[in-house]
Amino acid sequence: xxxxxxxxxxxxxxxxxxxxxxxxxxxxxxxxxxxxxxxxxxxxxxxxxxxxxxxxxxxxxxxxxxxxxxxxxxxxxxxxxxxxxxxxxxxxxxxxxxxxxxxxxxxxxxxxxxxxxxxxxxxxxxxxxxxxxxxxxxxxxxxxxxxxxxxxxxxxxxxxxxxxxxxxxxxxxxxxxxxxxxxxxxx
Amino acid sequence: xxxxxxxxxxxxxxxxxxxxxxxxxxxxxxxxxxxxxxxxxxxxxxxxxxxxxxxxxxxxxxxxxxxxxxxxxxxxxxxxxxxxxxxxxxxxxxxxxxxxxxxxxxxxxxxxxxxxxxxxxxxxxxxxxxxxxxxxxxxxxxxxxxxxxxxxxxxxxxxxxxxxxxxxxxxxxxxxxxxxxxxxxxx
DNA sequence: ATTTTTTCTAAACGTTCGGTTAGTTATGTC
DNA sequence: GACATAACTAACCGAACGTTTAGAAAAAAT
Numbered sequence: 001x002x003x004x005x006x007x008x009x010x011x012x013x014x015x016x017x018x019x020x021x022x023x024x025x026x027x028x029x030x031x032x033x034x035x036x037x038x039x040x041x042x043x044x045x046x047x048x049x050x051x052x053x054x055x056x057x058x059x060x061x062x063x064x065x066x067x068x069x070x071x072x073x074x075x076x077x078x079x080x081x082x083x084x085x086x087x088x089x090x091x092x093x094x095x096x097x098x099x100x101x102x103x104x105x106x107x108x109x110x111x112x113x114x115x116x117x118x119x120x121x122x123x124x125x126x127x128x129x130x131x132x133x134x135x136x137x138x139x140x141x142x143x144x145x146x147x148x149x150x151x152x153x154x155x156x157x158x159x160x161x162x163x164x165x166x167x168x169x170x171x172x173x174x175x176x177x178x179x180x181x182x183x184x185x186x187x
Numbered sequence: 188x189x190x191x192x193x194x195x196x197x198x199x200x201x202x203x204x205x206x207x208x209x210x211x212x213x214x215x216x217x218x219x220x221x222x223x224x225x226x227x228x229x230x231x232x233x234x235x236x237x238x239x240x241x242x243x244x245x246x247x248x249x250x251x252x253x254x255x256x257x258x259x260x261x262x263x264x265x266x267x268x269x270x271x272x273x274x275x276x277x278x279x280x281x282x283x284x285x286x287x288x289x290x291x292x293x294x295x296x297x298x299x300x301x302x303x304x305x306x307x308x309x310x311x312x313x314x315x316x317x318x319x320x321x322x323x324x325x326x327x328x329x330x331x332x333x334x335x336x337x338x339x340x341x342x343x344x345x346x347x348x349x350x351x352x353x354x355x356x357x358x359x360x361x362x363x364x365x366x367x368x369x370x371x372x373x374x
Numbered sequence: 375a376t377t378t379t380t381t382c383t384a385a386a387c388g389t390t391c392g393g394t395t396a397g398t399t400a401t402g403t404c
Numbered sequence: 405g406a407c408a409t410a411a412c413t414a415a416c417c418g419a420a421c422g423t424t425t426a427g428a429a430a431a432a433a434t
Binding site (some may be wrong): 190191192193226227228229230233257 | 413414
């Protein structure tokens with residue numbers, strides 16, 4: 001019927017995700033995106049609507065990218081050990097070649113915490129709620145823990161994960177792994 | 188000799204600091220600053236050079252604002268208890284009325300981690316190095332800790348502080364205080 | 375081969391950005 | 405009260421922002 005697209009949408013979203021991950025939303029301009037994605041503004045707009053749409057798509061892509069870690073986490077069956085392993089896996093993936101520093105979700109969480117972009121806030125909250133649910137589930141596998149302890153430890157671990165992601169932008173892998181060890185020392 | 192300034196520079200820096208603290212550097216425009224500071228662009232530029240200069244001045248103002256907490260921290264003499272108290276004081280100040288969420292230094296650290304603004308990076312590093320030095324000093328007051336343990340625990344506490352500041356943007360005071368308790372449980 | 379449909383390039387859109395400047399107003403000195 | 409100096413207002417600067425559009429290029433359908 002007509003001309004074919006010369007680019008693959010998933011591939012260019014991957015590239016957009018990287019630049020958002022590295023620089024944040026505000027700092028990333030359409031010009032930078034054009035260059036990094038290797039396609040024209042027109043193509044970006046026809047595929048993703050606008051900058052915000054492309055960012056949301058990048059977020060979704062990021063989530064699907066780390067989905068294997070999440071699935072492994074969910075399926076495991078060793079209680080609190082799974083949470084620790086999940087932290088290790090997150091850090092590990094963070095220091096893999098080709099990945100940017102820190103966690104895109106956490107970065108976004110910080111950048112948009114005072115914003116009123118409901119779509120993005122919804123994405124963030126669903127992510128965090130999901131994580132919290134799994135953590136609580138894992139903690140409940142230890143029958144010696146009462147309800148109050150579980151809630152407290154879950155909040156503690158969520159905050160720790162938050163700090164972990166923030167620290168991953170500036171600390172070494174070794175420092176972060178030491179941090180994980182200490183975090184789980186007395187839970 | 189000539190006309191007097193109709194504004195107080197410290198007062199308008201205080202206002203600028205708040206808006207940077209709330210929104211970050213990039214998201215804050217000169218227009219927003221004019222409105223919040225209640226003075227004209229001309230006055231901003233004649234007093235602070237440019238947006239970056241105003242931001243640096245805001246950072247300095249922020250530091251002097253939290254200086255009392257720092258001084259108390261330095262002067263105290265109870266080892267690791269002082270660090271814990273410092274964490275509590277930081278959170279407390281964070282939830283005082285009239286203060287924004289989170290820590291301006293940590294926000295800036297995150298926003299500029301991939302930037303090449305040397306002036307700001309220098310400000311950040313000097314701040315973090317200073318904090319680390321004090322923490323190590325406090326940890327050394329416990330003679331039972333060897334050198335390796337001290338370094339590990341210092342890194343742990345720095346990361347925890349980092350996470351604390353990030354979490355302060357989205358969590359409740361109670362959650363954060365629980366987090367502090369758990370952090371110091373076995374140090 | 376012509377038509378139809380979609381993607382492409384590239385220029386331009388209006389707006390806002392950070393920053394400047396001409397000219398008026400106020401405050402002091404002589 | 406005239407003059408000098410500095411602070412004010414407000415219009416304006418070029419550049420960059422996110423976004424749109426006109427028209428060329430390409431591919432399938434007729």
